[in-house]
Amino acid sequence: MSRRQSIYIEGFPHANPTPAACRVGQMLYSAVVYGRDPETQQVPADFDQQVKFMFTHVRNIVEAAGGSLDDIIKFTLWMSDKTQRDIVNRHWEALFPDRESRPARHTLDGNFTGNTRIQCDFIAVLAD
Numbered sequence: 783m784s785r786r787q788s789i790y791i792e793g794f795p796h797a798n799p800t801p802a803a804c805r806v807g808q809m810l811y812s813a814v815v816y817g818r819d820p821e822t823q824q825v826p827a828d829f830d831q832q833v834k835f836m837f838t839h840v841r842n843i844v845e846a847a848g849g850s851l852d853d854i855i856k857f858t859l860w861m862s863d864k865t866q867r868d869i870v871n872r873h874w875e876a877l878f879p880d881r882e883s884r885p886a887r888h889t890l891d892g893n894f895t896g897n898t899r900i901q902c903d904f905i906a907v908l909a910d
Contacts, residue, residue, distance in 0.1 A: 791842045793820025802834040804844045808908045810847045815839045816901035825897040827867055832900055833873045840904060842879070853876060854885045857904040860892030863899065870900070 786800035790812070796802065796813065803812040817832030818825050820839075826832060841851060859870065867889070878884040885904070892901060 785848070789843060789847045791839065791846050794818065794839045797824075801856070802839070803847060805847050805908065808909055808910060810849060810906040812840070812843055812903045812905075814901050814903055815843065816898050820862070827897050829899050830869050831900070833870055836876050836900060836902060837873050840902065844904075844906055847906070847908060849906050852883070853906040853908050854904050855907055857885050857887040857902055858872065859887065859889040859900065859902045859905075860894075861889055862892050862894055863898050864889060864891065866899075 785806050789803040790801050797852055803810055817835035843910040
């Protein structure tokens, strides 16, 4: 049996033959995660909804791997309009309310197709 474990979640399938994340030992690395509606598989035009769905997928992915949000150590965000960080920060603070226990985060410019205006990936260190 492979040490590598592919992580898949309901409501967030990839078009390509890739999982939502991959775990080896305690390390979990996600693929790109964005704000697709888990029911319709469409990306809503509303940015706030995209952020909400994106962070919901993140939670579901880390939990499917056997971890929790507390295990995430690093986020990378790509945004088409970084002036909308206040919306992201509102969801971020709800997800990680303790300012003494938040993952590191880096935000880059993103260039997307369709309605997508934000996406992320993350790294987590899970308990044994």
